[in-house]
Amino acid sequence: MPDARTIIAAKRDGRALDAAQLDWFAQGLADGRVSDAQAAAFAMAVLLNGMTGAERAALTRAMRDTGDVLAWDLPGPVLDKHSTGGVGDAVSLVLAPALAVCGAYVPMISGRGLGHTGGTLDKLEAIPGYRTDLDEARLRRVVAETGCAITGATGEIAPADRRLYAVRDVSGTVESLDLITASILSKKLAAGLDALVLDVKCGSGAFMKDAATAHALAESLVAGADAAGCRAAALVTDMNEPLARSAGNALEVANAVALLRGEEVDARLWDVTVALGGEALALGGLAADPAEGAHRLAEALQSGRAAERFGTMVAAQGGPADFVENSRRHLPRAPVVEEVTQPGRGFVSEIDTAALGRAVVALGGGRRVQGDPIDPAVGLDDLAGLGALVDPQTPLALVHGTDPDAVAAAAGAVRAAYGISDVPPDPAPLIRERVRG
Known part of the structure; x- marks a missing residue:
């Protein structure tokens, strides 16, 4: 029978872990048999010694399978996006409602800030009343009725990742390519996606500082998703400056709403959102190719329909019904x-x-x-x-x-x-x- 100390010691010494060991450790994260100290030691050992592709895939599956894996019966494709983390990055707030306008369904399971980067959930919690802890029944209802929801992973979705994610933030292990891959994909695959688009940041404000490591992470994420039957594509995007002119939770929400309403369009935020949306719509069969998808997504933004959909989502998740119209009063x-x-x-x-x-x-x-x-x-x-x-x-x-x-x-x-x-x-x-x- 595996145990935490044996698994940590093996990875500390550079040995590969088998699927049974990784299954046990993931279950231990989920049920509490693995302490925070042991989780941090494991994360540091992985950061320092790395994982093989087989280990990474096994850890991803093990973490996904510690909770529920959703299945959907909806009239359109189930799509999502994930960013590896940057500064001034409020893409999710703009992209999710725009994809929904284009016929996709977006159950976006998001995270909190890690290290110097902001977290989508922290941003949305700047909105009074907004709930980021939807249970599965409410998540299904909001997605079916609204087309999109942005929430955190519940206790039923990849609970092992929730433990490890929090520990990584405070133990200096955020930058591990292996743990980033397993963390992102365990949650996304548990959400029952048809396709996933990934925004891999590169530069002074990213965890991946250089082109080679960013490329390696993009390939790791796309390969891992494809292996699990989820169509995927990644964009490596520049993070040598903030993506938008604001950095901070309420300020970034205000910036995103201004873009949605067409009041103040931050060019870099717009360009990355449209490019990611084009890839997602093509992967989901809602556009013939990424160029057509980008055109459709830009129309959803320019028409104001994405702003309306964002407001509907905010209200469905407990926020003010007039948030889009009066965001600065509420923030x-x-x-x-x-x-x-x-x-x-x-x-x-x-x-x-x-x-x-x-x-x-x-x-x-x-x-x-x-x-x-x-x-x-x-x-x-x-x-x-x-x-x-x-x-x-x-x-x-x-x-x-x-x-x-x-x-x-x-x-x-x-x-x-x-x-x-x-x-x-x-x-x-x-x-x-x-x-x-």
């Missing part, structure tokens, strides 16, 4: 707002995007340790992007916080995260690579 606001300026004049030549994410965490917008409360109102807004011309009258960002000292510290961190030069940097592609099964 919390920080009492202290400070401009971040720098003394000279020049172009933004580089951004330490992870440092911006850490500044949000330090303000209270993320977790330093498991269980930390989150202040949804704090964060950064009006962030200058690469190539922007800045001077003492043109701020790098606005810091939103509750404590003047914390705001001042965050302003210093933001200033240090920006590199300024006399010439603008060469533009880099937003979508670096496509990986298809």
Whole structure:
């Protein structure tokens, strides 16, 4: 009979684990036989020594099978998207309702912030009353009636991943390719998807800093999904600057609503959302190819129907019925707002995007340790992007916080995260690579 110490020691020493050992460990995560300390030790051993493809597949299946695996009987394909985590990334809030408008059904099982990156559930919980803990019956009802739902994994869906996900956040093991793959796919495959599109971030604000590791993760995710019978594609997208001009939970929700309503369209957020949607619609058979899918998704956004669908979803999950129309009235606001300026004049030549994410965490917008409360109102807004011309009258960002000292510290961190030069940097592609099964 396997036991936690033997399994941890084997992986610590670089030995491969078999399916029986990984099944036992996953079940132990789900039922409590494996402690948080043992889960963290296992995660660190995997991070340091890696897993074979067979181990990774076995861990994914084992974690998926610790809970229910949903099956759907709906008149359209069941689609979803997942991002590996970045800064200013509110794609899910825009993409899910747009896909639903196009005829897809989207049971989006999302997560919380990890390390310096924001979490979709944390963003949505900035909306008063919004429930991110739907049970299976309510999830099915919302998806059938609305076309989309964004919720967390319940105790019935991949409970092993819920334990390991939380431990990774506070044990310095977020970056493991093997654990990222198993975590993402165990939840997504448990949701009973027909197809999955993946946004693999690459750059200074991503867990995958370079093109080679981002490509490896994209291939791992697509191969793992395909092997489980779920059609998949991945886009490797740039995260050398925030995806949007806002970073922080309520601020990102406001930014997403502004895009949905057509009031203020953040170009990078729009482009990634449309590209991912095009891939998803093609995978699901709702478009002949990704280009046609992107056109259909853009129409859903431009027509305002995606905004209406987002509002319907928010109300169905407990939020205000008029949220889209009056989002800024409903969202919390920080009492202290400070401009971040720098003394000279020049172009933004580089951004330490992870440092911006850490500044949000330090303000209270993320977790330093498991269980930390989150202040949804704090964060950064009006962030200058690469190539922007800045001077003492043109701020790098606005810091939103509750404590003047914390705001001042965050302003210093933001200033240090920006590199300024006399010439603008060469533009880099937003979508670096496509990986298809």
